[in-house]
Amino acid sequence: MDTSAPVRILTVCTGNICRSPVAERLLQAGLDQVVPGGFHVSSAGTRALVGEPMQPISADIVRTFGGDPDGFAARQLTPRILRGVDLVLTMTSGHRGEVLQLDASLLKRTFTIRELARMLDVLDRRAADAPGQPAAVAPSAGGGTNAPDDDSRLAANAGLWRGLPARAAGVRHLSLPADPTDNDIVDPYRRAPEVYREMEDQLAPAIVSILRHARLNAPLSPDAAQL
Template identity: 65%
Template sequence: MESQQPFRILTVCTGNICRSPVAERLLQAGLDQVQAGAFEVRSAGTRAMVGDPIQPLSADIVHNFGGRSEAFAARQLNSRILRETDLVLAMTQKHRGEVLQLDASLLKRTFTIREFARMLAVLESREVASDADAAPSASIGDFWRSLATRAASVRHLALPGDPSENDVIDPYRRGEDAYRQMEDELAPAILGILRYARITAPATR
């Protein structure tokens, strides 16, 4: 039977005011265009500045890409949040490790956002090369619940030249140049994930 529950994505950084809110809001905006209600994207921080809004320069990035930054409040990552999550996209390898310290059962469903985007690119290239029909026969939610396992299976084909290429810089208190670098590292990953969502979405009936 087709699952009616949205596919739940959690983005994770440290303070939950710079990087993970940008990923949350832009992924949600883009995935809503794929199929409204099929995805639920939230964020949390490993040492969250609980209750704080998105940092102004991060909010500017969200707005520039067509997202909304209003009604956001940082929240602390905990086991309860993780239990309600289908896929965790961490901003750095360290954050990924901290997620797994809280819930080791998420090992095959937790990635850095940049490595996950590379894995999806590998999956896409394989599907094109084999002339496979990438569109899911099940619901989008069920398709994405099986995606983490398929992505993990090609991890060895998506390794970066430098491990630091898995991470997104923390721009907090570092000025506009750091925020631009964050955008340069984060935006391609978000766009890659959204691209894969679009090409694998069922045709509109």
């Protein structure tokens, strides 16, 4: 495996026109700011409306948070799309089950997006409480604290994220929801605008948690390492 290859993240919902596109475009926009070239985020649907653009209200949500909804086209989830993915983020527990029906090898790399966000919050709180732990620095590929060049920075980032599922699973018991439905993002398709706002209210905090974790654990850029 090319250790400097981008970390591949796949978001999954049903039609791939409301929820997973919002997660895709906002995660990509945010992660590009943290580690440029370090991530490739895409999406698919378990029963996709293939070729359809993002729903207009979903597109408005993406723009509101600084993402770009243009050029999107829904696609059907297939085993081929799942091949080589580092992390799968589903919008509901049901979608997680459908992913695993297609590729059971992804069991330890597939989470609902809200589930993973809670796990990352636990990991970040632990790191903040641990004495002597520097923030916003990940080990470089060579074992140092500052990545000396772009390739080493990308490799350090990839190593951190490809090891993330195991670390997250280790705190699962500390991040269980009071209600299992709190793992899910509501489906707003063909429903009132208020349901899209409910979707936004559920999805946005999860995206913020993932981006915060990425920022706190990002390897230093070559320029920053000189400061």
